[in-house]
Amino acid sequence: xxxxxxxxxxxxxxxxxxxxxxxxxxxxxxxxxxxxxxxxxxxxxxxxxxxxxxxxxxxxxxxxxxxxxxxxxxxxxxxxxxxxxxxxxxxxxxxxxxxxxxxxxxxxxxxxxxxxxxxxxxxxxxxxx
Numbered sequence: 001x002x003x004x005x006x007x008x009x010x011x012x013x014x015x016x017x018x019x020x021x022x023x024x025x026x027x028x029x030x031x032x033x034x035x036x037x038x039x040x041x042x043x044x045x046x047x048x049x050x051x052x053x054x055x056x057x058x059x060x061x062x063x064x065x066x067x068x069x070x071x072x073x074x075x076x077x078x079x080x081x082x083x084x085x086x087x088x089x090x091x092x093x094x095x096x097x098x099x100x101x102x103x104x105x106x107x108x109x110x111x112x113x114x115x116x117x118x119x120x121x122x123x124x125x126x127x128x129x
Contacts, residue, residue, distance in 0.1 A: 026099040027111045031123040034086065034113045042083040046076070048098040049089050049117075057127040059088065059120060067098040073105065081107045088113035088120070 029037060038045060038059075047058050048067040058064065065075045067089070076098075079085060085107050089095040092115055099112045113120065121127060 025103045025110065026096075027109075028096075028114050029111050030114055031119050031125060034088075034111065034120075035125065037084070037111055038086060040084065042080075044079050044083055044085045046079075046085060046087045046098070047089070047117075048072075048087050048094050053090060057117070057121075057129050059117065060126065060128050062088075062128075067094050067101070072098070073101065076102060076105065079107070081105070084109040084111065086111045086113070089116045091116040091118050 037043065038061075045059065045062045047054050047062040047064045049064070050066050050068070051064060054062075054064040065072060069075075076085075085102055087095040087098045087102070087110065089098070092112070095112045095116060099110045102110045115122075117127075
């Protein structure tokens, strides 16, 4: 019984850590809305996963800037704050964190992919390798 409780607690903690928290000023978009918005002019698409995850497949034209690296803010500071920035990760947790950082840094238009690349793949959208 104790093992079951520990397992359930661990599972719940992992699930909660991946939930995409809604951030003020950040649009959380479904796969279809995200795809439409990607085609707008001047969009900056950022994959905030690790380099290894990025190498396993990414959305076309995405730049990889790992949100968990200490130089994340330095790297994203090269992006244009006036142009739309779209972010995604594996399931939505890290991209929510990245979106919050971008808003704090003064980026005007930030869109986060709901469900991350996992949702993108589930919708049979194209992935680059």
